[in-house]
């Protein structure tokens with residue numbers, strides 16, 4: 001694991017851009033495509049600023065979601081809807097490059113359909129993301145994997161559904177640890193002192209919390225933190 005400390009949110013955005021540029025270009029050079037998993041929450045805000053700085057072959061990107069809320073795409077809670085609004089106008093990516101959840105179905109059906117779409121996108125059921133861009137909530141959750149939730153122990157499913165998320169909206173689909181920890185690279189990008197205590201509990205005190213369980217077996221893990229987020233390290 002590598003912890004990268006930067007001064008402020010602007011530096012975090014620049015650092016994120018340089019990692020994304022390197023990892024996407026390495027992936028495209030070696031395997032022809034770049035498979036990236038996106039998160040919601042503040043990650044959207046960072047990527048909106050970071051991605052326009054990235055020099056890459058956009059047409060080779062395949063974008064999916066680390067988790068997604070089971071709501072209509074035009075609902076303000078939809079992570080894809082937010083990326084569509086915030087990102088697509090500024091980046092030469094097409095909507096068809098995104099693996100999105102099916103509309104108008106239950107959370108379970110959305111998870112099953114998303115699993116089938118990922119199987120197609122990866123050409124098999126070994127979902128090996130080149131990069132997962134992760135956020136961490138103030139309770140230590142990541143993706144839609146929440147403290148104390150039975151999904152933390154999921155070993156078989158690659159994608160799961162949840163109908164009792166403590167962070168609204170309650171219905172979501174999420175990658176599980178077997179998929180997350182199969183990634184080639186995982187990056188947490190976190191800014192602000194509001195999350196400093198949780199970051200200390202996970203990175204220094206090694207408390208068993210969902211974000212701390214992200215340990216890609218054969219991959220690299222980066223925590224990019226600004227001064228506020230790293231206050232207690």
Ligand SMILES: O=C(O)[C@H](O)[C@@H](O)[C@H](O)[C@H](O)COP(=O)(O)O
Pocket residue numbers: 039040041042043067068069079134135136137138141142143144167
């Ligand atoms: O659906 C979501 O809520 C996000 O995808 C989630 O995984 C996010 O990354 C964390 O909740 C952190 O969110 P914040 O950065 O807004 O705290």
